[in-house]
Amino acid sequence: MQEQSPRRIRIRARRISVFDGQDLKKAILAGAAWLEEHRDSINALNVFPVPDGDTGSNMSATMKSAIRNIATSDETSATVIASKIAHDALLGARGNSGVILSQTLRGLAAGLEKKSTFTSQDLAIALQEASRLAYRAVIKPVEGTILTVVREAAEAATQSAEKGDDLVAQMQEVVAAARRAVARTPELLPLLKQAGVVDAGGQGFCTLLEGILRYIRGEANAPSSPAENIVKVQKEPEARTMKGRVTIEEEFGYEVVFLLRGEKLDVETIRQTIIDMGGVSTVVAGDEKMLKVHTHTLTPGKILDYGVSLGSLLDINIENLQEQSLTYAAESEAEHAAEAVQETAPVTQIATIAVVSGAGFEKVYQGLHVNAIVAGGQTMNPSIEELLSAVDAQPTNQVIILPNNSNVILSAQQVVDLTPKEVYVVPSKTLPQGIAALLSFNFEADFTTNCQHMTEAIKYIQTAEITMAVRSVHIGSVRVREGDFIGVVNGDLVVAGQDITRVLHDTLQRMNIGDYELLTLYYGENVTHEEARQTAKSIKERHSHLEIEIVDGGQPYYAYIISAE
Amino acid sequence: MVVRIVTDSTADIPVVQAEALNITIVPLTVFFGDDAYLDNIELDNAAFYKKLQESKDLPRTSQPSPAAFEEAFTRLINKGADAILSVHLSSKLSGTYQSACTARDALPENLKKIPIEIVDSQSISVGMSYPVMEAARKAQSGAGLEEIKAHLLDQLARTRILAVLDTLEFVKRGGRIGGARALLGNMLSFKPIISLKDGEVIPLEQPRTRNKAYVRLAQLVGEMEPIEYIAIAEASDEVGQQLAQALKATYSGEIPIYKLGGVLGTHTGPGTAAVSVVTAG
Numbered sequence: 001m002q003e004q005s006p007r008r009i010r011i012r013a014r015r016i017s018v019f020d021g022q023d024l025k026k027a028i029l030a031g032a033a034w035l036e037e038h039r040d041s042i043n044a045l046n047v048f049p050v051p052d053g054d055t056g057s058n059m060s061a062t063m064k065s066a067i068r069n070i071a072t073s074d075e076t077s078a079t080v081i082a083s084k085i086a087h088d089a090l091l092g093a094r095g096n097s098g099v100i101l102s103q104t105l106r107g108l109a110a111g112l113e114k115k116s117t118f119t120s121q122d123l124a125i126a127l128q129e130a131s132r133l134a135y136r137a138v139i140k141p142v143e144g145t146i147l148t149v150v151r152e153a154a155e156a157a158t159q160s161a162e163k164g165d166d167l168v169a170q171m172q173e174v175v176a177a178a179r180r181a182v183a184r185t186p187e188l189l190p191l192l193k194q195a196g197v198v199d200a201g202g203q204g205f206c207t208l209l210e211g212i213l214r215y216i217r218g219e220a221n222a223p224s225s226p227a228e229n230i231v232k233v234q235k236e237p238e239a240r241t242m243k244g245r246v247t248i249e250e251e252f253g254y255e256v257v258f259l260l261r262g263e264k265l266d267v268e269t270i271r272q273t274i275i276d277m278g279g280v281s282t283v284v285a286g287d288e289k290m291l292k293v294h295t296h297t298l299t300p301g302k303i304l305d306y307g308v309s310l311g312s313l314l315d316i317n318i319e320n321l322q323e324q325s326l327t328y329a330a331e332s333e334a335e336h337a338a339e340a341v342q343e344t345a346p347v348t349q350i351a352t353i354a355v356v357s358g359a360g361f362e363k364v365y366q367g368l369h370v371n372a373i374v375a376g377g378q379t380m381n382p383s384i385e386e387l388l389s390a391v392d393a394q395p396t397n398q399v400i401i402l403p404n405n406s407n408v409i410l411s412a413q414q415v416v417d418l419t420p421k422e423v424y425v426v427p428s429k430t431l432p433q434g435i436a437a438l439l440s441f442n443f444e445a446d447f448t449t450n451c452q453h454m455t456e457a458i459k460y461i462q463t464a465e466i467t468m469a470v471r472s473v474h475i476g477s478v479r480v481r482e483g484d485f486i487g488v489v490n491g492d493l494v495v496a497g498q499d500i501t502r503v504l505h506d507t508l509q510r511m512n513i514g515d516y517e518l519l520t521l522y523y524g525e526n527v528t529h530e531e532a533r534q535t536a537k538s539i540k541e542r543h544s545h546l547e548i549e550i551v552d553g554g555q556p557y558y559a560y561i562i563s564a565e
Numbered sequence: 566m567v568v569r570i571v572t573d574s575t576a577d578i579p580v581v582q583a584e585a586l587n588i589t590i591v592p593l594t595v596f597f598g599d600d601a602y603l604d605n606i607e608l609d610n611a612a613f614y615k616k617l618q619e620s621k622d623l624p625r626t627s628q629p630s631p632a633a634f635e636e637a638f639t640r641l642i643n644k645g646a647d648a649i650l651s652v653h654l655s656s657k658l659s660g661t662y663q664s665a666c667t668a669r670d671a672l673p674e675n676l677k678k679i680p681i682e683i684v685d686s687q688s689i690s691v692g693m694s695y696p697v698m699e700a701a702r703k704a705q706s707g708a709g710l711e712e713i714k715a716h717l718l719d720q721l722a723r724t725r726i727l728a729v730l731d732t733l734e735f736v737k738r739g740g741r742i743g744g745a746r747a748l749l750g751n752m753l754s755f756k757p758i759i760s761l762k763d764g765e766v767i768p769l770e771q772p773r774t775r776n777k778a779y780v781r782l783a784q785l786v787g788e789m790e791p792i793e794y795i796a797i798a799e800a801s802d803e804v805g806q807q808l809a810q811a812l813k814a815t816y817s818g819e820i821p822i823y824k825l826g827g828v829l830g831t832h833t834g835p836g837t838a839a840v841s842v843v844t845a846g
Binding site for chain 2: 287
């Protein structure tokens with residue numbers, strides 16, 4: 001503001017006592033833009049050197065959602081703007097940091113209720129409310145995170161208002177306090193200190209406040225043109241309602257039957273391999289020295305070649321099924337002839353929704369009759385809205401959610417209060433845990449019992465993940481260099497190294513692989529089936545007691561996701 | 566009143582026990598290619614599974630003809646039966662029950678005055694063998710038809726059979742998969758736990774390994790107290806012993822183990838083990 005006298009121009013320090021809706025809007029827009037600009041550097045603060053669950057991306061995405069409806073609004077009432085921001089933030093919240101951020105905005109809106117304009121005193125109350133709701137959002141609040149930063153920012157706001165500061169001075173105090181809190185986070189969380197970084201979520205919130213301050217001080221242009229801050233129209237959530245697939249097992253191709261004589265024949269492996277080759281109605285029965293194979297296939301040669309590679313074939317019989325009508329001799333047995341198998345989703349009053357990444361994993365989940373799959377999106381963390389849409393789309397009133405990622409559990413739990421349906425979140429942290437939960441589903445049991453069963457089931461699955469580090473970091477006793485292969489067991493990074501096979505084997509050692517009987521190896525989108533087979537072979541060589549199953553997971557980022565049970 | 570008990574080979578009652586209890590067993594037929602075998606008479610459990618392994622043909626089954634039942638009923642009546650109670654596997658799994666009914670309706674007038682009750686057990690194997698054997702004991706001690714039938718129905722209502730299979734392929738191929746088709750499409754290997762409800766196969770759970778499946782069976786059995794009777798039916802010694810061992814976790818008594826016959830084997834495959842529980846009335 002400039003004050004003019006007839007002879008001298010005095011420039012006063014900017015001072016604002018009152019904000020209205022438009023001021024709030026522009027301040028938040030500026031904050032969101034500043035956050036987006038610093039998104040990558042905030043991502044780089046994440047201790048865990050894997051590219052999913054990036055805090056910067058999650059918080060920025062949350063803010064983008066928060067401002068989507070008010071960006072071009074003419075609304076002058078602060079409470080209206082604040083409410084809209086809070087509502088849209090909640091729907092668009094991704095990841096734990098996004099959820100907590102949305103709760104702070106909700107607190108802000110609650111504090112500004114009924115106020116079309118607000119002062120520094122009002123803002124102090126609003127920030128206190130923001131802090132309160134942020135803490136309440138988390139079951140076990142931890143200091144040294146965004147919570148600490150929000151709390152100390154709120155305290156600074158309160159002290160500043162009591163002194164009689166205007167909004168500009170107050171915001172300066174708030175940001176200063178936020179910066180100090182962020183700088184202190186390594187002292188509060190040893191993990192951060194060891195990694196040599198400050199807390200990403202705390203930094204993200206601080207950056208948002210900085211952006212707001214810059215606008216208030218006139219250092220940044222309020223993004224006035226919608227084009228600058230245009231938020232892409234929210235995509236239709238990727239939830240799909242699985243009405244059930246119909247697969248008709250018809251008689252086709254050739255019926256191939258033979259006896260196989262060999263040594264150490266593995267019935268399960270042989271059966272699975274033949275199925276993988278496209279064999280239908282495959283039956284393999286016998287023992288390790290002699291077994292009988294029966295299958296229907298379009299490529300009998302392939303099956304025979306495979307058999308020959310395992311031993312010697314006897315009593316080989318190949319019939320062309322299309323040329324021959326299969327007749328069942330017995331009398332009214334015809335009434336009960338093998339019916340065309342219709343795969344329909346089981347009739348149950350409970351729907352299940354799973355968050356899944358990877359084409360192969362999607363197929364596995366579909367095969368387990370999950371009712372809807374929500375894709376993770378760029379950060380592998382879907383927004384609350386995407387989860388909510390999937391829940392609402394279900395025809396049942398009872399829905400179970402499998403988040404399959406520790407950074408999605410909080411978002412999923414928010415959904416419980418946003419819908420009239422009965423929703424339960426099974427706290428699955430990995431895709432194999434989600435599978436274990438689905439497999440434990442009991443078709444006869446009621447909702448409560450199934451929720452218990454499924455939650456219980458995830459305890460008995462150990463998950464290992466093999467991937468490549470995107471950052472150098474020191475976690476626990478492991479020093480990781482960017483580009484190293486890393487092994488993670490149940491969320492803990494235990495091994496790092498340059499040779500993926502070595503890392504894999506060391507990781508399996510760390511999970512006491514001797515205690516388990518079945519290993520399922522889900523290989524990622526950049527791994528070939530042959531590579532996976534070789535990997536399985538090398539595991540079997542070292543741990544002959546294990547049954548190993550290879551599944552095409554098609555997941556991004558993780559070369560292997562392994563479940564042990 | 567002389568009441569005679571009739572059942573079919575899918576009850577998996579050993580021949581020796583059937584003879585001792587005066588139970589008449591009408592056999593189903595198991596086919597391997599063109600070769601036909603009377604279930605549990607010409608082909609027992611061991612012979613069946615051996616043939617399953619060696620034959621290039623997969624087995625098929627067929628119910629007894631009405632003539633077989635007519636012959637059995639007539640013989641029993643001529644030998645002095647005042648009444649007959651004929652108990653059979655679920656009519657949703659086989660046409661055996663229907664065959665028996667057809668036979669009864671086709672009996673000559675002079676034999677029709679003998680009351681013949683035909684019961685659809687809605688079960689199979691060890692799910693029906695105990696009530697049938699109990700009925701036979703009651704008949705031997707002179708109970709009347711109505712009383713025996715009432716007791717049989719009451720026990721059947723309190724009976725539950727649970728089975729663990731190695732694969733669903735045999736059930737699917739045999740066409741009786743019922744509700745368990747919900748388990749098809751699962752791309753991962755698993756050992757399905759199935760049961761019977763209203764005479765049809767229903768899916769229960771999908772544990773990944775046999776060990777886990779048996780542990781689950783033990784837990785499910787543990788929820789069925791108090792137990793009047795429990796029995797195992799096995800495709801092979803190996804799985805029967807394994808299941809018996811697992812059940813010790815929740816049941817401390819001796820559990821009789823029966824062999825699954827060829828008809829059961831055809832429709833469930835090798836590696837099958839089942840447990841049947843009759844809860845106390």
